[in-house]
Amino acid sequence: xxxxxxxxxxxxxxxxxxxxxxxxxxxxxxxxxxxxxxxxxxxxxxxxxxxxxxxxxxxxxxxxxxxxxxxxxxxxxxxxxxxxxxxxxxxxxxxxxxxxxxxxxxxxxxxxxxxxxxxxxxxxxxxxxxxxxxxxxxxxxxxxxxxxxxxxxxxxxxxxxxxxxxxxxxxxxxxxxxxxxxxxxxxxxxxxxxxxxxxxxxxxxxxxx
Amino acid sequence: xxxxxxxxxxxxxxxxxxxxxxxxxxxxxxxxxxxxxxxxxxxxxxxxxxxxxxxxxxxxxxxxxxxxxxxxxxxxxxxxxxxxxxxxxxxxxxxxxxxxxxxxxxxxxxxxxxxxxxxxxxxxxxxxxxxxxxxxxxxxxxxxxxxxxxxxxxxxxxxxxxxxxxxxxxxxxxxxxxxxxxxxxxxxxxxxxxxxxxxxxxxxxxxxxxxxxxxxxxxxxxxxxxxxxxxxxxxxxxxxxxxxxxxxxxxxxxxxxxxxxxxxxxxxxxxxxxxxxxxxxxxxxxxxxxxxxxxxxxxxxxxxxxxxxxxxxxxxxxxxxxxxxxxxxxxxxxxxxxxxxxxxxxxxxxxxxxxxxxxxxxxxxxxxxxxxxxxxxxxxxxxxxxxxxxxxxxxxxxxxxxxxxxxxxxxxxxxxxxxxxxxxxxxxxxxxxxxxxxxxxxxxxxxxxxxxxxxxxxxxxxxxxxxxxxxxxxxxxxxxxxxxxxxxxxxxxxxxxxxxxxxxxxxxxxxxxxxxxxxxxx
Numbered sequence: 001x002x003x004x005x006x007x008x009x010x011x012x013x014x015x016x017x018x019x020x021x022x023x024x025x026x027x028x029x030x031x032x033x034x035x036x037x038x039x040x041x042x043x044x045x046x047x048x049x050x051x052x053x054x055x056x057x058x059x060x061x062x063x064x065x066x067x068x069x070x071x072x073x074x075x076x077x078x079x080x081x082x083x084x085x086x087x088x089x090x091x092x093x094x095x096x097x098x099x100x101x102x103x104x105x106x107x108x109x110x111x112x113x114x115x116x117x118x119x120x121x122x123x124x125x126x127x128x129x130x131x132x133x134x135x136x137x138x139x140x141x142x143x144x145x146x147x148x149x150x151x152x153x154x155x156x157x158x159x160x161x162x163x164x165x166x167x168x169x170x171x172x173x174x175x176x177x178x179x180x181x182x183x184x185x186x187x188x189x190x191x192x193x194x195x196x197x198x199x200x201x202x203x204x205x206x207x208x209x
Numbered sequence: 210x211x212x213x214x215x216x217x218x219x220x221x222x223x224x225x226x227x228x229x230x231x232x233x234x235x236x237x238x239x240x241x242x243x244x245x246x247x248x249x250x251x252x253x254x255x256x257x258x259x260x261x262x263x264x265x266x267x268x269x270x271x272x273x274x275x276x277x278x279x280x281x282x283x284x285x286x287x288x289x290x291x292x293x294x295x296x297x298x299x300x301x302x303x304x305x306x307x308x309x310x311x312x313x314x315x316x317x318x319x320x321x322x323x324x325x326x327x328x329x330x331x332x333x334x335x336x337x338x339x340x341x342x343x344x345x346x347x348x349x350x351x352x353x354x355x356x357x358x359x360x361x362x363x364x365x366x367x368x369x370x371x372x373x374x375x376x377x378x379x380x381x382x383x384x385x386x387x388x389x390x391x392x393x394x395x396x397x398x399x400x401x402x403x404x405x406x407x408x409x410x411x412x413x414x415x416x417x418x419x420x421x422x423x424x425x426x427x428x429x430x431x432x433x434x435x436x437x438x439x440x441x442x443x444x445x446x447x448x449x450x451x452x453x454x455x456x457x458x459x460x461x462x463x464x465x466x467x468x469x470x471x472x473x474x475x476x477x478x479x480x481x482x483x484x485x486x487x488x489x490x491x492x493x494x495x496x497x498x499x500x501x502x503x504x505x506x507x508x509x510x511x512x513x514x515x516x517x518x519x520x521x522x523x524x525x526x527x528x529x530x531x532x533x534x535x536x537x538x539x540x541x542x543x544x545x546x547x548x549x550x551x552x553x554x555x556x557x558x559x560x561x562x563x564x565x566x567x568x569x570x571x572x573x574x575x576x577x578x579x580x581x582x583x584x585x586x587x588x589x590x591x592x593x594x595x596x597x598x599x600x601x602x603x604x605x606x607x608x609x610x611x612x613x614x615x616x617x618x619x620x621x622x623x624x625x626x627x628x629x630x631x632x633x634x635x636x637x638x639x640x641x642x643x644x645x646x647x648x649x650x651x652x653x654x655x656x657x658x659x660x661x662x663x664x665x666x667x668x669x670x671x672x673x674x675x676x677x678x679x680x681x682x683x684x685x686x687x688x689x690x691x692x693x694x695x696x697x698x699x700x701x702x703x704x705x706x707x708x709x710x711x712x713x714x715x716x717x718x719x720x721x722x723x724x725x726x727x728x729x730x731x
Contacts, residue, residue, distance in 0.1 A: 083575070086579050088583070139575075155572075155574055160566075162566070164262075164566075172562050172583070172585040172586070174561055176261065176561070177259075177260035177407075178405045179260050183406070184404040184405070184530050187529075188526065189367065189406075190364060190370065192523075192524070195648065196374065197370065198365055198370060198373040202384055203385070203386050207394040207401050209394065209401070
């Protein structure tokens with residue numbers, strides 16, 4: 001019989017805080033500016049004392065672009081914030097969007113042109129700098145581009161770039177992989193207290209053999 | 210594991226190793242019949258399954274080229290992904306949620322019960338619930354379905370607690386943690402559910418029934434069984450007498466092979482199964498194999514589906530625990546006063562953050578979308594699944610403009626919702642929202658259908674050869690040694706998740722094949 005032990009969590013794993021959704025590993029490339037050789041670079045810092053700062057080896061982050069310029073990367077980050085505005089998500093997550101789109105641009109000249117043209121249109125529509133336009137103006141501009149290939153590409157990329165990374169998991173309170181922690185059978189799968197418990201017929205007690 | 214020769218024409222070739230193929234193969238092997246299973250996908254295991262939605266999707270999903278058409282929303286949201294089913298040893302039993310409900314009596318006789326429904330191609334099954342009851346019992350025992358055979362129900366998770374409270378307040382009576390092929394206690398050499406919350410990603414505890422680690426190893430132990438993984442069948446061949454003689458497939462090295470067979474059983478799920486029959490067209494069978502009725506690929510059903518998510522003031526953590534161990538059955542019956550025929554089930558469902566972003570509102574963006582993601586820990590979710598109408602025009606065809614990696618025409622899946630499907634979905638959305646409002650929801654959201662997980666009907670059973678593709682045993686009307694062994698056989702779809710019925714039909718079909726072989730009828 002195959003049995004997976006639920007008793008012995010490693011101390012490292014046991015340190016995971018379910019409520020805040022803190023996870024152990026941060027999947028974020030960190031590099032010093034001196035070593036960056038690309039076409040552009042996105043830089044930032046995680047707020048000291050924030051949830052994410054506690055996860056990262058350093059609060060400073062930098063991200064190299066290979067095809068897009070720094071300004072283009074920043075414009076895409078600003079568009080990402082219009083499409084999926086999350087106060088709690090740091091710029092570091094929106095920078096992943098620019099990084100992933102930059103990778104697309106680096107792999108395909110057609111995609112690079114489409115992205116650069118789209119970014120230029122965003123800036124032009126904002127009278128020069130999309131990132132500096134008012135929130136209302138930015139949303140109006142983005143809405144006006146719905147239906148274009150550029151819009152579809154950026155929106156589609158957001159779905160995985162913004163929501164499929166450890167920082168987003170931590171912010172949204174999703175702990176991700178569960179099996180190595182023994183699942184939830186002894187970790188709160190029925191800990192909801194603000195509603196009465198179902199009858200035993202509807203929901204029999206768990207087997208803890 | 211046995212090893213059979215390519216030229217051994219005494220074997221039964223089964224195409225696919227999921228609920229239909231995997232079960233049929235084991236049942237035949239237990240009766241001493243030699244079986245070669247050809248499975249297009251690679252072999253995984255509980256150890257190699259991944260608790261990560263996108264990575265697991267890449268590992269298990271069928272991602273060969275497919276196209277879509279029609280007015281269904283899936284064609285717009287997921288144009289290249291009509292179905293979320295699997296290409297791996299064990300097929301979609303690796304991904305399924307485990308819900309195991311018997312069809313209701315009237316669902317085998319919809320034409321009789323529902324009468325003429327305009328624009329629907331309703332037909333009574335050539336079998337009744339009574340015919341299937343003994344086989345349902347065998348399937349439930351084999352799969353270890355909770356609330357049958359003295360097996361206790363699963364413990365309800367937080368998501369169920371919300372559903373239960375809302376549904377009870379609304380006056381629903383049949384609300385419980387479901388009949389699930391997931392061990393609530395150790396059984397059949399497998400442990401009990403660990404409440405991992407990753408049922409769709411392959412069960413890493415092995416508590417959920419999958420042919421991968423039940424039927425297939427049991428078949429292997431008989432010495433009558435060989436499975437060839439990463440073997441994609443591209444054609445079924447026949448002789449001048451019109452009987453099938455074997456299959457052509459691409460092996461794991463991409464090399465074309467030919468396996469002879471006494472009998473061929475197709476269980477590739479309801480898109481690949483009709484596609485293979487169509488791809489096997491010949492001078493003798495110009496419209497494809499077993500297609501004298503013209504019904505191959507038609508009457509494609511995918512269940513009326515939709516989801517309701519609701520946000521609460523307090524945390525739910527719906528992702529914790531068995532995904533679908535929670536059901537409301539009160540709307541499952543046939544009650545035309547609701548404005549539609551047939552019924553639907555409401556079942557708990559949750560998605561992780563990555564898939565919530567992809568599926569909550571495909572194409573959506575803006576502050577409202579973000580609001581839902583910001584409330585992730587406070588969400589509860591349910592899936593709505595009900596009977597959809599078979600239509601001749603909803604069909605799988607060959608798309609002659611698109612080829613797969615083997616150079617064969619890709620399947621196109623065309624679907625238009627029937628008015629009955631739309632009326633049922635609206636009713637189900639309303640009731641789902643009312644359940645959550647009764648439990649104190651601050652907001653509710655109607656999520657459109659995901660890519661189809663329940664694919665049915667494209668080689669349907671019929672009493673008369675002109676109405677369908679196979680007889681009541683899944684044997685094709687036209688070719689006696691060609692069988693359909695998956696959900697393609699379904700004459701109509703019922704409201705229930707189809708796997709239990711697929712397994713039930715496979716057990717019954719194995720008995721029939723063995724008897725026919727003994728009598729040398731085939």
